[in-house]
Amino acid sequence: MDELLSEFLTETSESIAELDVELVRLEQNPNDQNLLGNIFRLVHTIKGTCGFLGLPRLEAVAHASENVLGKVRDGDLVVTPVAVSLVLESFDQIKWLLAELEENEAEPAGDDLDLIARLNLLAEGSEVPAQAAAPEAAAPEAAPEPEAAPEPEVAVAAGELSPEIADVIGTRPGEVPLDELERIFQETPGPDDAMAMEAEPEAEAAPEPEPEAEPEPEQEAAGTEVAVGKSSEVAVHKEAAPRESAVANQTIRVNVDLLENLMTMVSELVLTRNQLMQIARNDKDSEFTVPLQRLSQVTSELQEGVMKTRMQPIGNAWSKLPRLVRDLGLELKKKIDLQMLGADTELDRQVLELIKDPLTHMVRNSADHGIEDAIVRVKNGKPEMGTIKLNAYHEGGHIIIEITDDGRGLDTEALKKKALANGLATETEIENMSEQQIQQFIMRAGFSTAKVVTSVSGRGVGMDVVRSNIEKIGGTIELKSEEGKGSSFIIKIPLTLAIVSALIVEVAGERFAIPQLSVVELVRSSADSEHRIEQIHGTPVLRLRNRLLPLVSLRKLMQLDEDDLELTEEVVAEATQETSGMVLNSKETFIVVTQVGTYTFGILVDRVFDTEEIVVKPVAPILRHISLFSGNTILGDGSVIMILDPNGIAASTGEITVADGNEVEANRANLARAQDVTSLLIFKAGDTAPKAVPLALVARLEEIDLASIEYSEGRPLVQYRGQLMPLVPLDEQTTLGSEGRQPVLVFADGDHSMGLIVDEIIDIVEDRIKVEIAPDKPGQLGNAVINGHATDVIDAGFYLTRAFGDWFGAPDEEIGDKVAKRVLVVDDSAFFRNLLTPLLSVAGYQVTTVDDGRKALELCEDGAEFDAIISDIEMPEMNGFEFAEAVRNTDRWSDIPIVALSSHTSAADLERGREVGFTDYIAKLDREALIETLLQTIGA
């Protein structure tokens, strides 16, 4: 069966069962607005889902009963037994339709006009037909009851006995694949099985649903057919019950409490295991060692398995969305592109269940209200295709889900009017509200800005359901909207039960866990070390790679060691002295460099222990207001430990606002890192040390038959593509054999090509290279660690000259009297400077290099003259754009062509490059293009 459909059946059956109970309770407490709200939402959800799945008959019934409930909610109708019976009857009808649907995967033929008519009459408030309908309504109810609906009956009874049943909504049992549980109990197969199991439902591409929309037979006259219809229903009802289970046989529903309990037991087991291991470690060669190892392994797998039962990728909650958006797009005649990022972000199953509906609602809202019609979009200068973007990721112990659309945004004026009309705020209150505050109104119950109530949305149950569902799991929802530009919802959900890897640190004798995700690096600082903590007016900072890192003293923040408070100035310097001699080196402090969003700061701690996998447990309610903690956990040694929330720490140090300012810099840092990644060809020649040469310089890799090598003046040559290509051995001592094949790296430049003879080509790696320039022999740029091996980086330029004496010399001769054109190369990477120099020299330029823009400008002030400047884009201190602008603003250099050299050559980059005055923009390592461009701009 269609996965979508079967899920719908399971869910709707649950909702209906719940509705039966709730409705009966409502009859007893007709004034309970919460109850009513809940009922209304459930019916609304059913209706909405039916609409998307293309189940018109179900939708019609649900719509009619929703109408009635809507009237009741608005106070236009009073809850009477007659009304309740009628609504219950409509639920029964829905149940029957569901059963039919399950069996035939299609809605049964026929319609429910009679029922709908009665519901509509009820909604309109006319009593007579409702009364007339009452016996009719009662009859079918009585008939199917014996066999048909034992389930709801039991539920009703339960509802009467325990009013807490409503709480069940909150603690709905999690769904666990049967196989997974089986696996945990048996513990034999590897964890891979579970992975496959988990992946399976995802892989199942949602097939097109069966063509359900059979035209409803018109000959059936609604009125006369009622009786017949009812009897057939009864017949069907008889079989309905046993068939119910068919949908759910792949999974079993296990109460979350049970899993929780299991989890606790496993934690205990792990704890005991750890203790045993500790004992075993002290007692080597014990006969227990081997069985203990086995126990340890099984325990770990068991733990992993139990944890996995609760974790699911968020993509599961998204699987329905592409279809939904597509259908919506068709229905609303809009073009919508749904982008989903981070679908494999794992989160707790229970959390997943609870955010599923809110997410669906929000995407639906975005598509319906947010994205404009294609015509309007084009008119407003937007691309015809609207975009809805879903993005999920972990951030500092939370899961963030962003739903962004580029639609029309929220209409603040409309919101104001609506808020006034609904009495949510007075005029003066609204006057004083910020735009942000006004936008928050959409999260209130009964608030809808849609002018027309469509079958899609607009009844005002949307956003308040979303908010209440998210808040139920302790999350927050944030809204940003700009009229005309689009809206963005940011949902932040705590990882209440997720497993995180955490760094254990100690401050003032207390241990804390910091989620590893937000830890960037660790720095050890002592008075005499390279990293020394400095003070600016009592505020500690650390110089880290030419940047100042703000530091946060955990001791001060946590108000540990109250005696220290007066000594704030000294706290940092003496941070470790008071810890009752626990730290040996009193001057030593550790700095945990932490990143929150784009804001990086250091946390000062006394000691750093290991990292440990921890299960985040929520803190007790009375501690929840302390924003510095995201939870607590029990460590392997059995002690309780608080988990720090880097977000909270950043916020409480008042620095979170800096984030925007730092964004640019952080981006720059990322770019700088990206820029250094180079493709390198690794080979061996001569000695055993691996050698590397930038792949971009190599034209081709060839294998040359040694027998074809000829000699001219004692130098090896080979006929290659109709030319003679000189071969240069990397190592002078290499003597070429006369048979077999020899790998050769071919370097080409215009008409010249040269073969570098090597012993073996090993690999091509993409790596960040940091060349330590220490050439102990010619032809070598230096050494670098590549793939974990010390590797010689080869200076290709050196070998070019070896092959062609004139490669360097020729330009001089050609130019003769002419002065060689002068080129200034600005690049922060020594490697690239060293690479470009021979290249440009070979091409006949006189090259000057500097490592940043400031130095280049100093040269300008000193009166240096150049014909062209080649500049890198990503550089520290002053990036290429800033540099180009600065150059354009100088008097003397304002006309010099500047060529940008960058690994980023997106259209936006090019555009920006042109704006700031770059003459041209060339991809890094595109030698040909660089030479060509120089030739065109300034001539050789």
Place this chain on the structure above:
Amino acid sequence: MADNSKVPAVQNGQNVVSLGALDQYVSITIGNQLFGIKVLLVHDVLGPQRITRIPLSPKEVAGSLNLRGRIVTAIDLRSRLNMPPRPKGEEGMSVVVEQSGELYSLMVDAVGEVLSLDDTNFESHPPTMAQTIREVSSGIYRLDDTLLVVLDCDSLLNFGRQDAA
């Protein structure tokens, strides 16, 4: 680790015939005063435990501890009742109670027997009693030799919420 120091929560040696008029209380002492907590509310009775301090927490919170894999928040009742801290060197005991799904360990000086008390000896507390005690108790039982203040766990644990709001 706590097991050896655990005392059975219900010492139901004598045959108590519950007539509805009898309520069972775990008796605890803090300072010189006898208190009682309904026996059905009590999960565990613990000896001294290793407690993790929680910085920035309300002063009543002594920290948290691990009770068979569950994290329990320890509340120092002396602090809660505005009594002077326990003299150094004296090891207290704890009574673990549950409130809306969370476990709390109430740190007291000593835990005594389970008493079955007759309704007729119960009365509400005199208005002259200290506000701090009145707030957290529902009344007083007259025992033969002393008085037992009945602690109401819900109000006992209702502190620091204002900050949370």
